[in-house]
Amino acid sequence: MRRQSDFHARLDRHYDELKWLYCELYEGGLNHFYDLCDKMEARQAARPAALKKLDKDREGSPDWYRKNDMAGMMMYTEAFAGTLRGVERKLDYIEESGINYIHLMPLLDSPEGKSDGGYAVSDFTKVRPDLGTMKDLSHLASKCHQRGISLCLDFVMNHTSEEHEWARRARAGEKEYQDMYFFYDDYDIPSQYEKTCPQVFPTTAPGNFTWLPDAEKFVMTTFYPYQWDLNYRNPIVFNAMADNLMNLTNHGVDIIRIDAVPYIWKELGTSCRNLPQVHNIVRMLRMICEIVCPGVLLLGEVVMEPEKVVPYFGTVEKPECHMLYNVTTMATTWHTVATKDVSLLKRQMDIVSSLPKEYVFLNYLRCHDDIGWGLEYSWLKGAEQMEEIPHKKFLNDFFTGRYPGSFARGQLYNDDKASGDARLCGTTASLCGLEKAVKEGTREDVENAIRFDLTLHGYMFTLSGIPVVYSGDEIGQFNDYSYVEDPKKAADSRYLHRGKFHWDAAGLRDEEGTMENLLFHGIRRMESIRSSFSVFSNKADVKTVDSGDISVLHLTRSYGGETLEAFFNFSDSPKTVWVSDSAEYADLLEGGPKRSGSLPLKPYGMLWLLSSTSNKYFS
Ligand code: GLC
Numbered sequence: 001m002r003r004q005s006d007f008h009a010r011l012d013r014h015y016d017e018l019k020w021l022y023c024e025l026y027e028g029g030l031n032h033f034y035d036l037c038d039k040m041e042a043r044q045a046a047r048p049a050a051l052k053k054l055d056k057d058r059e060g061s062p063d064w065y066r067k068n069d070m071a072g073m074m075m076y077t078e079a080f081a082g083t084l085r086g087v088e089r090k091l092d093y094i095e096e097s098g099i100n101y102i103h104l105m106p107l108l109d110s111p112e113g114k115s116d117g118g119y120a121v122s123d124f125t126k127v128r129p130d131l132g133t134m135k136d137l138s139h140l141a142s143k144c145h146q147r148g149i150s151l152c153l154d155f156v157m158n159h160t161s162e163e164h165e166w167a168r169r170a171r172a173g174e175k176e177y178q179d180m181y182f183f184y185d186d187y188d189i190p191s192q193y194e195k196t197c198p199q200v201f202p203t204t205a206p207g208n209f210t211w212l213p214d215a216e217k218f219v220m221t222t223f224y225p226y227q228w229d230l231n232y233r234n235p236i237v238f239n240a241m242a243d244n245l246m247n248l249t250n251h252g253v254d255i256i257r258i259d260a261v262p263y264i265w266k267e268l269g270t271s272c273r274n275l276p277q278v279h280n281i282v283r284m285l286r287m288i289c290e291i292v293c294p295g296v297l298l299l300g301e302v303v304m305e306p307e308k309v310v311p312y313f314g315t316v317e318k319p320e321c322h323m324l325y326n327v328t329t330m331a332t333t334w335h336t337v338a339t340k341d342v343s344l345l346k347r348q349m350d351i352v353s354s355l356p357k358e359y360v361f362l363n364y365l366r367c368h369d370d371i372g373w374g375l376e377y378s379w380l381k382g383a384e385q386m387e388e389i390p391h392k393k394f395l396n397d398f399f400t401g402r403y404p405g406s407f408a409r410g411q412l413y414n415d416d417k418a419s420g421d422a423r424l425c426g427t428t429a430s431l432c433g434l435e436k437a438v439k440e441g442t443r444e445d446v447e448n449a450i451r452f453d454l455t456l457h458g459y460m461f462t463l464s465g466i467p468v469v470y471s472g473d474e475i476g477q478f479n480d481y482s483y484v485e486d487p488k489k490a491a492d493s494r495y496l497h498r499g500k501f502h503w504d505a506a507g508l509r510d511e512e513g514t515m516e517n518l519l520f521h522g523i524r525r526m527e528s529i530r531s532s533f534s535v536f537s538n539k540a541d542v543k544t545v546d547s548g549d550i551s552v553l554h555l556t557r558s559y560g561g562e563t564l565e566a567f568f569n570f571s572d573s574p575k576t577v578w579v580s581d582s583a584e585y586a587d588l589l590e591g592g593p594k595r596s597g598s599l600p601l602k603p604y605g606m607l608w609l610l611s612s613t614s615n616k617y618f619s
Helices: 006-025 032-047 049-060 077-081 084-089 091-096 134-146 165-171 188-196 233-252 276-292 306-313 326-340 343-353 379-384 388-400 435-440 443-462 481-485 493-497 503-512 513-533
Strands: 072-075 101-104 121-126 150-155 159-161 209-213 217-220 228-230 254-259 297-300 321-324 362-364 409-412 423-425 466-471 541-545 552-557 562-569 575-587 593-601 606-611
Touching: 006 032, 006 233, 006 276, 032 233, 032 276, 032 343, 072 077, 072 503, 077 084, 084 091, 084 134, 101 254, 101 466, 121 134, 121 233, 134 150, 150 233, 159 165, 188 209, 217 228, 233 254, 233 466, 254 276, 276 297, 276 306, 297 443, 306 321, 306 326, 326 343, 326 362, 326 388, 326 443, 343 379, 343 423, 343 541, 343 552, 343 606, 362 435, 379 388, 388 423, 443 466, 443 513, 443 562, 443 606, 481 493, 503 513, 513 562, 552 575, 562 575, 593 606
Parallel strands: 072 101, 072 466, 101 150, 150 254, 254 297, 297 321, 321 362, 362 466
Antiparallel strands: 159 228, 209 217, 409 423, 541 552, 552 562, 562 606, 575 593, 575 606
16 A cells, blocks of 8 residues: 555544534535645645655644743835845845844735835735846845744735735626635715725725726725735635745745735625634644644734734644734833833733743734734723723823833824824834933933843743744834835834944944943843743743732742742832842853842843752852
């Protein structure tokens, strides 16, 4: 008897469930299902041997991405190094930064000026020509793999650019292609959708539909008018997009960020977010990857409250995403920066720590998008008498520097006067006071702001999951105000924090005492401590402790008989903290032992103290 191939064994394992889910979604779609199976087989056959080997290795150690030595960085190819070849030449810097996972922002072909930062893809099989080629992408991925670096890329699946071939043919009147989108002759159905479907960009792109005068049709455009929503009710769309996904993974992409995933299924009378069919589709994508490229991970972009995010992990038997963003923690961190009150952050930590440890969150201080104020307002109202709208106004005033005494230098994003629901842009250094301190402050202000920047990163490194630094934050890059001079960017303030990487400034990282030196090596050190002490393992028990001070967050991580006591001071005053569970502690940041009792905590400072049953760190 012929030995069954690995592919067929994996297909067999998932076949019944995949077929069942497929036919549930696409009634009478059996032929399309067989087409999908053919596509999977073809992509698996074309998968390069080196990637198949990686698949095998990762199948053999399925926890490979759950280790505490994972550290990520996200960047735009053009801002960081011009081209994909350029990124390849900068891999030494990435390694020096202690990074083993890079997320390159969308780099597939996308029309200039109507690209939404690359999130309007006009060809899923082609790299934007000014950035390189698909061959460069594969080359970069293999160079990354040689160094143990994983590569993450977006899969923009909710929509295509209006310039995509499918969209062009739909606009030209081909019914087959119109059926790949949501086309309507009049505003009847669109107006019904508008009643229940909220807006993503209320000021920069109001409404969820766009009128196409040449085609005399309305098309659904949840995001920008040039981003046409794909219709996943059509199995041809699903199959074609699944094929595009497999093509990317065959070029060596290890982590697929499924962009805007909650939006991919639309239903009249609903919010068109997080519908059950979305989970069905994500589960199918997960199985497709497990069959064709089992070393690949899915990262879901679900920028919503925890109750909406967590279901995207799926269940133990039927997992969906491998990783999700810890978005509420991110927003709550900035709330804490502004209020100097850790109560909500402590509560948020308790919620996250009560989740199963198998869940892997990506922790971040900021990303390429704005910071939306998705906080737990019901709790804030009850516990702190804070109302949602005035509180959002306070946060926005604070982070745009308008609030008296504020040190922040951000800008608003989609300032919707009707809902009072503006969001916020800015780099970490500009939001935490470093930009203002350097431009207007004293030496002490600068020292405090650098300490705060490090403390915020240190807090992120203390959390379970994978920390992801935004490229440039590791050297304290400020906002880039020049975006307003570019008419293609001026209306989108997210470009404020997407500036070019400052290689000159990075060159100062080894010059003693410079801001770049203190931040780069400070962050680097924390990363290396994080990866070498098992107390940072994702298996650790994480707890919050009442620090007795409203501005001081006290977390503990316990694993293998050791406990880390972590303190973070969100205020500009020095504090005293108390530790007494052990006679002595190893101070992981400053070095040397500390006796139990009261210990000083600097303004905006942090402490990582390790108590141990053995004395191995005190020698
Ligand atoms: C995601 C991206 C964002 C983009 C949107 C539309 O939310 O993070 O930058 O505008 O999707 O594709």
